[in-house]
Amino acid sequence: MHLFHIPRLTCGGCLGFVTRALQDIDQHVRIEANLLDRTVRVISHRFESALLRALRQAGFPAEPVLLPWG
DSSP states (O other), X not given: OEEEEOTTOOSHHHHHHHHHHHHHHOTXXXXXXXXXXXXXXXXXXXXXXXXXHHHHXXXXXXXXXXXXXX
């Protein structure tokens, strides 16, 4: 699981673009979004670098958020 902060994630339309960008590289991806925090939780078998590249290429550059252990 990955958690990303996407500063440009401001509305449902943006979330649609983000979702399609990630589905283009992993058709089984699962995404949960929090528009208030501008974060997405992504469950995918793809490497984090591939997910970040797909988001950047879609115009939604993201930064990984470190998750606490435990």
